[in-house]
Amino acid sequence: MNIDPVAFSMFGFQIRWYGILTALALLIGFTVVYFIARYRGQRAEEVLNFAPFAVVSSVLFARLLHVIVNWSYYANHPVYIFAFRKGGLAIQGAMIGGILALIIFCKVRKLDFWLWADIFIPGLILGQAIGRWGNFFNQEAYGKPIGLKWNFFYIAEANRIEGYRSYEYFHPTFLYESIANFLLFGFLLLMHRYYKKRPGKIPYGLILSAYLGIYSVYRTFIEYYRIDSSYLGPVKVVYIIDFVVLIVAFIIANYVIKKFREKKQLEENLDE
Numbered sequence: 001m002n003i004d005p006v007a008f009s010m011f012g013f014q015i016r017w018y019g020i021l022t023a024l025a026l027l028i029g030f031t032v033v034y035f036i037a038r039y040r041g042q043r044a045e046e047v048l049n050f051a052p053f054a055v056v057s058s059v060l061f062a063r064l065l066h067v068i069v070n071w072s073y074y075a076n077h078p079v080y081i082f083a084f085r086k087g088g089l090a091i092q093g094a095m096i097g098g099i100l101a102l103i104i105f106c107k108v109r110k111l112d113f114w115l116w117a118d119i120f121i122p123g124l125i126l127g128q129a130i131g132r133w134g135n136f137f138n139q140e141a142y143g144k145p146i147g148l149k150w151n152f153f154y155i156a157e158a159n160r161i162e163g164y165r166s167y168e169y170f171h172p173t174f175l176y177e178s179i180a181n182f183l184l185f186g187f188l189l190l191m192h193r194y195y196k197k198r199p200g201k202i203p204y205g206l207i208l209s210a211y212l213g214i215y216s217v218y219r220t221f222i223e224y225y226r227i228d229s230s231y232l233g234p235v236k237v238v239y240i241i242d243f244v245v246l247i248v249a250f251i252i253a254n255y256v257i258k259k260f261r262e263k264k265q266l267e268e269n270l271d272e
Contacts, residue, residue, distance in 0.1 A: 003136070003137055003156070005017055005018065017133075017134060018135075018137060019134075021130060021131055021134040021137070022089075022131055022134060024130060025126075025128070025129075025131040026055060026127060028126060028127065029123035029127035029130075030047060030051050030123060033047050033119060033123035034047045034048070036123070039196065040115075040119060040196065042115070042116075042119065046109065046116070049109070050101070050105050054101050054102070056101075057097040057098060057101035058093075058097040058101070059089065059094070059097070061094060061096050061097025061100075062090050062091065062093040062094035062097060063089055063090075064093055065090035065092055065093030065096070066089055069090060070230050092241050092245065095124075095212075098120070102116060102117060112204060114205035114208070115204040117205065117208040118191075118192070118204055118206070118207035118208055119192075121207050121208050122185055122188040122189055122192070125181050125188065125211060125215070126181070126182075128177075128181045129179075129181035132177055132178040132181065133178065135174035136174055136175070138159075139155050140174075141173060141174045141226070141228065142155055142173055142174065142227075142228075143172070143176075143222075144170065144171055144225050145164060145170055146170055147169070149169055150169070152172065153170055153172055154169055161227055171225045173222050173225050173226055176225075177218075180222070184211065184215060184218075188210065191206070191207050202260075203256040204256065205252055205256035206256060208252060209250070209253040209256070210249075213245075213253075215245075216242040216243075216249065217242075220239060220242045220243075223236060223238045223239065
């Protein structure tokens, strides 16, 4: 099965599936966040106010991290550094860019960062789930050779990594991650429902930490099958990033729980 990464051409300009799916992921993701904000009783219009800053910051940092991790390639092909349409966005970079933008936005708008981080996170993971299909059309981010000879797992020879030219079928790791992302999205929605039913009983920020922790764990397992990973010595760079993200998730959870308990204790002391 030959997969054409170009959806159609307009005025001599190629419109690629990767770009279409990225745009669709952003649109659907922010729409979901808008309704989550309403569900949580917050000003949903703030989602629209933040969207442009989130998109620019996330995309720039996602590309920046991808280029840094794969610098050995881009140092020899600098013309491709800004070739966004060909793919190459590191989700960990998008996390950093989005969080930094949200910190500044909440500071300016005088919003609770932890609450709004929780609100935005389900939209982010849903966008990731949809965006992963861009890898399918680009025939990239696939895994080790697989014995199952299904057309869905077929990679054209031109897109096979050096050393694997004789193989035709590979693990669709993009699919594995997309499915895991959809499941995590459902879990995070359940967490929002839990918060809604128990207002003031749970600290904000736990949905953010759950996302960071859970995603880093299953991404590490999926990365085991990837054959296009960048290495730092004998270790895959993604393993290092995922480990750091997991530690950050625990730090965030510990911090928000500690602050929440201190606040509750202070309120109890004032009531006495």
